Amino acid sequence: MKKQILALILGLSFSGMVQAQSDAKAQVSFVYPLGSSGIHSLSEAHNFSFNILVGLNGGLNGFELGSLLNYNNADVQGFQMAGLSNINMGNLNGFQSAGLFNLNLGSSGAVIAGLGNLNLGRVEGINVAGLFNMASESQGIAIAGLSNLNLQKFQGIQMSGILNLAKHMEGFQIGMINRSRSLGSKENTGFQLGLVNIVDSVSEGYSLGLINIVNKGYYAFELSSTEMLYSNLQFKMGVEKLYSFVSLGYGSFDQENTLGLGLGLGSLYNWNEKHGIALEFGFQHLRNDFDGLDNYAFWTSARLNYQYHLTKVWSLSGGLSFNHYRSDEFDEAHFARVNSALELNSSVGPEAQQKAWIGFNLGIISRI
Numbered sequence: 001m002k003k004q005i006l007a008l009i010l011g012l013s014f015s016g017m018v019q020a021q022s023d024a025k026a027q028v029s030f031v032y033p034l035g036s037s038g039i040h041s042l043s044e045a046h047n048f049s050f051n052i053l054v055g056l057n058g059g060l061n062g063f064e065l066g067s068l069l070n071y072n073n074a075d076v077q078g079f080q081m082a083g084l085s086n087i088n089m090g091n092l093n094g095f096q097s098a099g100l101f102n103l104n105l106g107s108s109g110a111v112i113a114g115l116g117n118l119n120l121g122r123v124e125g126i127n128v129a130g131l132f133n134m135a136s137e138s139q140g141i142a143i144a145g146l147s148n149l150n151l152q153k154f155q156g157i158q159m160s161g162i163l164n165l166a167k168h169m170e171g172f173q174i175g176m177i178n179r180s181r182s183l184g185s186k187e188n189t190g191f192q193l194g195l196v197n198i199v200d201s202v203s204e205g206y207s208l209g210l211i212n213i214v215n216k217g218y219y220a221f222e223l224s225s226t227e228m229l230y231s232n233l234q235f236k237m238g239v240e241k242l243y244s245f246v247s248l249g250y251g252s253f254d255q256e257n258t259l260g261l262g263l264g265l266g267s268l269y270n271w272n273e274k275h276g277i278a279l280e281f282g283f284q285h286l287r288n289d290f291d292g293l294d295n296y297a298f299w300t301s302a303r304l305n306y307q308y309h310l311t312k313v314w315s316l317s318g319g320l321s322f323n324h325y326r327s328d329e330f331d332e333a334h335f336a337r338v339n340s341a342l343e344l345n346s347s348v349g350p351e352a353q354q355k356a357w358i359g360f361n362l363g364i365i366s367r368i
Contacts, residue, residue, distance in 0.1 A: 032056040042073055059090065076104075091121070116144075148175075155188065164194075169205075173197075183207070202239055208265060210246070212238040218268070222317060224363025228299055228325070229260050229284075232363075240268040247284060260284040260299065268307070276307040278317070297327040303361060315365040326354040 026048040029035025032055065037044055045059035051066035059074035066082045075090035085101040092107040102113045106121030112128045119127075119135040126141045127133040133142045137152040147163040148154075154166040160175040169180040170188035179198045184190035184205030192199065197207035200215045207214055214237075222234045229249035236245040242265065249260035262284030270276035279302075286297040305319035328351065342358040 026050075027055070027057070028052075029055045045074065169199075178207075178209075205239075206242040207238050208242060208244060210244065210263065212244055214239055218243050218367075220365050220367045222363050222365045224317065224361050226301075226321065226361045227359050228286075228323065229258065232260070236266065240270070242267055245280070245282070247282060249284060256288055258286055258288055260286045262299075270307075270309075274309050276309065276315075278305045278307055279303070280305070298325070300324050301359075305361065305363075307365065313367050315367070317361075317363040317365055319361065321359045321361055322356075323359050324354065324356045326352055328352050 025046060027035055027037040027041055027044070027046050028050045029037070029041065029052065031053040032041065033039045035041060035055070041058070042056050043058045045061060046057055047062035049055055049057055049060060049064040049070070051064070051070060053067060054069045054071070055064070055066050056071045057064070057073065060072055060076040060078060060080065062078045064070050064076070064078070064080045068082065068084045070080055070082045070086045072088045072090065075093070076088045077093045079094055080086050080092070080096045082098045084099050085103070086096055086098045087103045088105065090105050092104045092109065092111065094109045096102055096104070096107070096109070097112045099114045101115055102111050102117045104111070104119050106123065107119050108124040110126045111117050114130045116132045117127045117129045117134070121136055123135040123138040124140055127135070127138070128143045129145070131144060131146045132149065133144045134149045136150070137154070138150050139155040141157045142148045142154070142159070144160045146161055148158045148160045148165065150158070150166040153168040153170070155170045157172045158164045158166060158169070158174070162176050164173045164175040164178045166173070166180045168182045169190045170185055171190065173180065173192045173194070175194050177196045178192040178194045180190070180192070182201045182203065183192065183199045184203045186204060190205030192205070192207040192209065194209045196211045196213070197209040198213045199205070199207060202214060202217070218236065218238055218240045220236045222236065224232050224234070226232060229251040232247055232249035234245045234247045236243050238244055244265045245263065247260070247262045247264065249262070251258040251260070262282055264280055264282030266278055266280035268276055268278045282301050282303070284299045286299055301321045301323045303319060303321040305317045307315045307317045309315045344356040344358065346355045347353065
């Protein structure tokens, strides 16, 4: 009888101990399993976890701080900070920060890492990393010093120092190189801004950069003549609604040669198969007799051109332009060249000379 009573007491005591461990609200650990929850920490979800070196938990609903590594075997909700890394095999809902690296199944909130953030599932919120952000699908803001990679759809702002990649992009891609399989939708517009933009298909979107590579996009050469440069060659690339161009021009006046190098952007609207109108803004750096770069001479222009499409490839272009020329030295050749009744303003000062006028341009366009 005494043995039975003793066994019952021990059983109740052990049961109470297990219950106390499973309901633990806080834990302090040095390195697993040296901690207040011992080997049971992986099966317990805590409201507070303080890890002197490395902590392993079953989950978190509150606050966790670790000098090196925080690991959770399930979802994390609240605030989590680690000196090196946070690794969660569940979803994060809250704020997370690590000196090096964060790994989550998915996240909702703000995630910040010194090197990189890796999300195996969906991300909602803000991801900031010194090198890279990677996720399957994202909605929000991703900022990285090197690159952002999304294996599926991204909605929001994707910004990096070098490279942005997304299978489908709705929102803004801003970086040196932007790459997307598809851009925009009927509901949301996509926009790429960078030195090089690459997209396979555009539903509702724009690419603006020095080089725009758009499958079935708008590509064209235009050879035109103006009162400033007798021959000006442009290469246009992007989509008709918004394209960029680079230009190379040549002119001669009073036995003085002028070379112009520039870039710009434009938009083309076709109201039927034969007729269209284009608005372009261009900037060119002009040099006389191909001299050095010690002095500056800049020509900016806004052109409104009518286009008559002879065929699907060839078009004629012509229209008016508003022009402004500025140089740090008096350039008699350029000033005399644009002397006309349509001059708007002309001034010669001690530091710069400038002139504004309304001009004309005619050209021929070949689409490729």
